[in-house]
Amino acid sequence: MFETISNLVAAFLTLCIFSFLYKENPFYRFAEHLLVGVSMGYAIPLVYENALIPFVYRPIFLEHRFFLIIPSILGILYVFRFSKNLSWLSRYPIAFGMGIVGMSVPLSMHSSVLVQMRSAMLPLDNINTILIFIGTVTILMYFYFSKEHKGTYGKITNIGIWFMMIGFGASFGYTVMARISLLIGRVQFLVGDCLGLIK
Secondary structure (H helix, E strand, C coil): CHHHHHHHHHHHHHHHHHHHHCCCCHHHHHHHHHHHHHHHHHHHHHHHHHHHHHHHHHHHHHCCCHHHHHHHHHHHHHHHHHCCCCHHHHHHHHHHHHHHHHHCHHHHHHHHHHHHHHHHCCCCCCHHHHHHHHHHHHHHHHCCCCCCCCHHHHHHHHHHHHHHHHHHHHHHHHHHHHHHHHHHHHHHHHHHHHCCCCC
C-alpha cells in the first residue's frame, strides 16, 4: 500500500515538472516550491547534526578549543545577508573565502597545468601523444594575444580552435547524455512502475 501511494505521488510530481514543457503553470510552481521546501527541510537538520554539533558546539564548549570561535563567527556573518541594514557584514566571510580560493591557485597549477605539460612532453611514438602535443601547442598559441593571428600563425591557431571546439562539444555531449539518461529513467518509472506497461 505504501509503495503504491509513494509511486502515485512521485508520478504526480514528475508530471507536474514535465508540464513546464507546455508552459509555466500552477502545477509546475507547486512541484518547484515543494522541492525547494523539502530540500531545505532536509538540509537544515543535516547541517545541524553533521556540521554544527561536531565542528562548532562540541570542539568549543566540550573540548575548549576556543580558537574555533573565529571561523564560527565568520560563518554566522553569512546570515546577515538577509538584512538590508547589516548585509555588509556578510562581505567579510565572502572575502575570506575568495582569499582561500587564491591560496589554492598554486595547487591547481600542479593538477591542471603541470600535468598537461607532462602529457605534452611524452615521446611522440603514437597517435594519442601526437594529438595531445599538437592540441596543447596550438591552443597555447591561440591564447598568445601579443601576436596578430594572421598568415601561417593564424592557420596554426585555427587548429587550436578546432581542438577546443572538439573538447567543448565532447563535454557538452556528455552533459546532454546525462540529462537524457535522467529523462529515460523518469519515463521508465512512469511507464513501468506506475502504469505497469514495462515488465
